[in-house]
Amino acid sequence: MGKDLVEASPIARELFERADQVLGRSLSEIVFEGPEEELTKTANCQPALFVHGLAMWAVLKEACPHLNPVAAAGLSLGEMTAHTAAGSFTFEEGLRVVAQRGRLMDEACAETEGAMAAMVGGDEAAVRELAAEAGVDVANLNAPGQIVLSGTVEGIDKAVAGAKARKIKLAKKLKVAGAYHSRLMANAEAKLGPVLVDAEINAPNYPVVSNQRAEEVTDPSEIRETLQKQVTGSVRWVESMQLLREKGNQLFIELGPGKVLAGLMPRIDKGATVETAGDWESLQVLIEKLK
Structure with a gap:
């Protein structure tokens, strides 16, 4: 995952290198080479998806500087990616929070x-x-x-x-390591609170829709609260997408491996247009459409 992106784009390569430095380990090696059972561990999977999504976004923005989002959303871990893309977190700060989130959720899985x-x-x-x-x-x-x-x-x-x-x-x-977004993650939620308190959070450049509230959040204190409660709370994706559609948004872009969110959208609202990109090749197709 992401290897083709890094080989083709200096800006993507730089993000993965920065991620390795922040984490003090070679996340990129696990992302590019696996093995799959190592990559899918929560403590690795969450940072991997975070960095990959932001690398995709960085390449897209570099190629289409005129592209200015009016809102963002992400399902579960993706909400952290959305916040970082919107400027709520710096890349380094967002990655530190994500790494802690993944570790704490891994611990909660082991405890329950x-x-x-x-x-x-x-x-x-x-x-x-x-x-x-x-x-x-x-x-x-x-x-x-x-x-x-x-x-x-x-x-x-x-x-x-x-x-x-x-x-x-x-x-x-489902084949999962534990009971995510349930009361069994209570310890992870409690321990994530101090991590978010210590994190520097800014008002985002555009609204980010909270999974937990299905509302746009822009205040740093609300961002902390909703990201913490999200660990045990329901991911209200249907309401989140309906909110964005009600505000008149037509074009949605999904960046990341797979097309899960794009597949959900027609069942939520058939009137929305969804474009996806998950690797270098599909990203180039998207860039040509958006230029």
Whole structure:
């Protein structure tokens, strides 16, 4: 991931080099070479996605200096990337926070036995009732008919078993290290608080939509609060995208490996235009479209 970007772009290469210096280890080697099981560890995956996303953005801005966003959003860890792109954090400060966030969430995963499951094709009220019955939390509201639950292994198994009775078409356990965006991450949330207090946070150059509130946040104190609460809170992605559409935004650009967010958008709002780029080749296609 990102190797082609670094080989082709000096500005992307510089960001990965700066990341290695900030972290005091070779994150870039893990990102470029793997192995996959090492890269997908939360403590590595979160900084890797953060740096990769910002490297993509740096290359895009360099090629299209006229491109001026009016808002930003990111799903889960992506909210930190969005804030850094918007200037809430410097690259170095944002990376330090992300590294701590990943480490603390890894610790929380090790301390608890958690799981997550996707509920597809069900009514939101029915999924919420099922979650309450099973004693688990609503982690992600990704799109209409696509909700992720998170909690103890026992609770998630109970939710999966009870999905059919709630007329949920598909209930599938996810391959994850723990119960993200649930009460099982409470220790990580508590420990992230002091990290955010110590971090230098600025008012962003354009609004960033909070996962936890599904509202634009621009005040540094609110940014601290929402980023901390996000660790255990629900990712309200549907409402976040609806908010941006209601404000008249038409063009959305997803930067990062995969096209997950682009795939969700038509189910949230078919009227939005979404462009994606996840590597050097697709980024060049996007740049030509935007020039």
